[in-house]
Amino acid sequence: MRVAIVGFPYCGKSALFRAISGIPADHLKPAEENLASVKVPEPRLELLEQLFKPKRRIEAAIDFVDLPGSGEGDGEHAGLTKHLPTLRQCDALLVIVRAFESGAVPMHGNRIDPERDLAEMHDELLLADMFICDNRIDKLEKAVTKPTKDSEQQKHELDLLKRCREALENEQPIRDIVQPGEQEKMLRSFGFLTLKPLLVVINVAEDKIGREPPFHDPRAATTFALCAEIEAEIIQMDRKDRPEFMDGYGIQALARDRIIHSCFDALGMIVFFTGGDTEVRAWAIPTNTPVVEAAGKIHTDMQRGFIRAETIAYDDLHAAGSFREAKSADKVRLEPKNYIVQDGDVINIKFNV
DSSP states (O other), X not given: OEEEEEOOTTSSHHHHHHHHHOOOGGGSOTTSOEEEEEEOOOTTHHHHHHHHXXXXXXXXXXXXXXXOOTTSSOTTOOTTGGGHHHHHHOSEEEEEEEOOOOTTSOOGGGOOOHHHHHHHXXXXXXXXXXXXXXXXXXXXXXXXXXXXXXXXXXXXXXXXXXHHHHHHHTTOOGGGTOOTTHHHHHHGGGTOGGGSXXXXXXXXXXXXXXXXXXXXXXXXXXXXXXXXXHHHHHHHSOGGGHHHHHHHHXXXXXXXXXXXXXXXXXXXXXXXEEEOSSEEEEEEEETTOBHHHHHHHHOHHHHHTEEEEEEEEHXXXXXXXXXXXXXXXXXXXXXXXXXXXXXXXXXXXEEOO
């Protein structure tokens, strides 16, 4: 899973990246893409650690990439054009807009107008997708005039892309008109930006911390209001010093954790667990994944030689207190390969190759 942080210059992108990743400012590469793998907080692993006493614990992770703002680093490029290859490979977009005044930080476009900045960013995303859409439609229209074994598939793709183009021309993101499943799969290789989940961060001044966002973007999965610079300072503190500092600003929870979980939810991901004396681990998989495919995420041999999955819900294990008690209460199930994994399942794969 990879999430791109995008925004105009001087909006606080790098501060937000530092707040999420914990990487100090002097470790970042100016005017370049910066990448960090960030653990998804998972307190449920603590119970498995108590039960298995493993050598290590492994959380699921999300990669965050910080992109230089529009126009930064190369005067020839405007908007997101320079970073399209990176953006198209990402799974979600985290857009940050500036809502704070500061004499020390220049203003993009000589203004502080987060709603207008967000509207411009949406326009850039729409235009980037329109470019890809038009090019592919042109190629398909020529291809379907020459009958081949792929003609029917090409006609379906052409019809879908024309619907996408119509939506983009009406300033509507592709995610609004494409159905999950076959349609989404058909478009996946294009990396359309407006097909990806979108989250919005409004970067506010210190005196606005703790308040509701000044507006909500109806096109976004979630809209946050936070002060990126303060959140970046908190991450650099010793853990024991954080609560007092956060209380002083009325911060209930780290923005990092809220953003990570929101990205996880926007991407439609769940977690299942495995455990043993070597490690306990959280595995991230898409919702509605059959257990045989989840087994393949652990190891391809497990998917190939799958027999059954010994499964218990985390809440049942927590209530029982141990696997022995859970089995006595008939809470441990043997599931076939078509079983759909549920969030929090603790799974032991039985296989033979």
